[in-house]
Amino acid sequence: MTNSGGVGRVESKRARFETPLSLRCGATLPAYELVYETYGTLNAAKSNAILVCHALSGHHHVAGHYADAPDNIGWWDNIIGPGRPLDTDRFFIVGVNNLGGCHGSTGPSSTNPASGKPWGADFPLVAVIDWVHAQARLADLLGIESWAAVVGGSLGGMQALRWAITYPQRVRHSLVIAAAPRLSAQNIAFNDVARQAILSDPDFHGGHYYEHGTAPKRGLRLARMLGHITYLSDDQMGEKFGRELRNGAFSFGYGVEFEIESYLRYQGDKFAGYFDANTYLLMTKALDYFDPAREDAGDLRATMGRTRAGFLVVSFTTDWRFSPARSKEIVHALLANGRDVSYAEIDLNSGHDSFLMADPHYHGIIAAYLRNVKI
């Protein structure tokens, strides 16, 4: 994998915040650290900043590569760089690892100052609104009064939406991609099976597995395998794997037989090898809790009335995790308030994961929208 034409070498930075942060769950985090990266140059007016929010398993390393790890390319590198849709010749891009993450920001594997041990499952459950508040402090630190745009896909799109609701004066544009205004019962159901896989793993030890020198890898592997099914479309799985057999014939055993099994197990094993299970649990709960209209007795129209930003809402035809119908709920609630909203439904066969694809039509829409953003 190369990175030609992208942002090139990048470095991650670390910010420490000593002002306690009150969380949605009622707990207070006395202090916390966020790791982040920036690409491009902040202009003198500090008016050209774009915040990219990550999804469930993402982090602050959004684009480029590290000097000592040239193959470690950022997770959304294809959209960021000179001349790319998130154009670093024009914009200053910020990526941040969210609170509760496992890539350097304060999270369950960090030391709990009260005990001197890792937080583990005692780390407070963090909601999307908490991430937004924490990101706002990072904006303060960087001197960014208002974002030219907040951008995200999936759970990242929910943060873009939450920003526009919670800090209407600080977001000029919100790009909400492959998201939903709240999870459906089916969405929650998938999350709960994933959580139960982790929670019931004997190596979980009530979330304090760090002290036991173990990790609930069996459960995390299952969670990731299941997640992958919901990220891909049935069509794409059919085209990519179909009923292809690993060895051309049935083996009549419980080893890998179909290529799709090989793919899923590989993905599960890989993920379980580097991701922290407590972070996975926490991220799925943030998804479940996300429901900004709850503050308005379920009236999404009222909630959207609090926004001031311009919106680009993007959905994908084969996304069955957050289908186009879910994006349209957001669009309709915005239109009912007379907000400036563009909507694109992109015909891509990669399901929910389409938002990460370098499709020219999809990227063209993002690029065109951002070209019209005043800085």
Add this chain to the structure above:
Amino acid sequence: MTNSGGVGRVESKRARFETPLSLRCGATLPAYELVYETYGTLNAAKSNAILVCHALSGHHHVAGHYADAPDNIGWWDNIIGPGRPLDTDRFFIVGVNNLGGCHGSTGPSSTNPASGKPWGADFPLVAVIDWVHAQARLADLLGIESWAAVVGGSLGGMQALRWAITYPQRVRHSLVIAAAPRLSAQNIAFNDVARQAILSDPDFHGGHYYEHGTAPKRGLRLARMLGHITYLSDDQMGEKFGRELRNGAFSFGYGVEFEIESYLRYQGDKFAGYFDANTYLLMTKALDYFDPAREDAGDLRATMGRTRAGFLVVSFTTDWRFSPARSKEIVHALLANGRDVSYAEIDLNSGHDSFLMADPHYHGIIAAYLRNVKI
């Protein structure tokens, strides 16, 4: 739960077959037993018999109740009885627990004559065609030369289809409900996650957990929770559970918060308490392997050309496990051969589980079709 108007008290029977059975996987079962039930009366010509095939977690107790267990009602009681669609005033109905099952027929928990211990995971993997061969021997025992109809939903529908292909002279009508001619990559993927949950449970002990006095209940519970998501429709989950909270407010912990979580965990726990994990593994593999057109290089039309039965194919609009499009593949392959086939797509919101519902329109179609079956 009462059973008024149904078949009333029933008794299960047991048949032993001493002739070795060659299985699709290459193994031979030296002898085996099948438990079965019958409802109604076999006529003198033995021409009024209907075989009901069960799905993944089903068994031979299809209708009625036992004298000593009045609440143990058969799993498809609503469709069987005097005046019901599978009318016991006219038909003789046979239900059988399939080979590899855990409700009395020979399966993984039976004693392996070679070792004197339970078969466990050494029980040979049984394919749909093996079930059909075993059922054919039961038909021989009962003196049934040809079935008036073979009926089944889901994996049961696959058996009804397999009967018509493998024993064209012995099936006059095949009722294939909520089924598919083969699993998709996504279907296999869900099965594999379920299997991995069981196989990676430390209590699985390579499938020989009976000897260890354990059972992989954690894994089986997860498998069932996941299965339930695929049996229900997104719509139905939304209507039934939505985002209802168990206690009216977020608890910010990993206990039950949403009603859907409570439902799934309850279903998972209940199932793990009585079902055998090795049987679950085996049944999901039978699903994966089912692909009769494989014998004709994938040409389903050629495969369907071997059938002689009349067909009723039924699908449900909200079934996303085996969608109507999958049923239509069967219908089109039959029509291409000029077979006598009726097709009904029923608008019910219960997803894949719709086939078990007592919907008047659905039951009316089954009843009307069977009224025209000559006996």
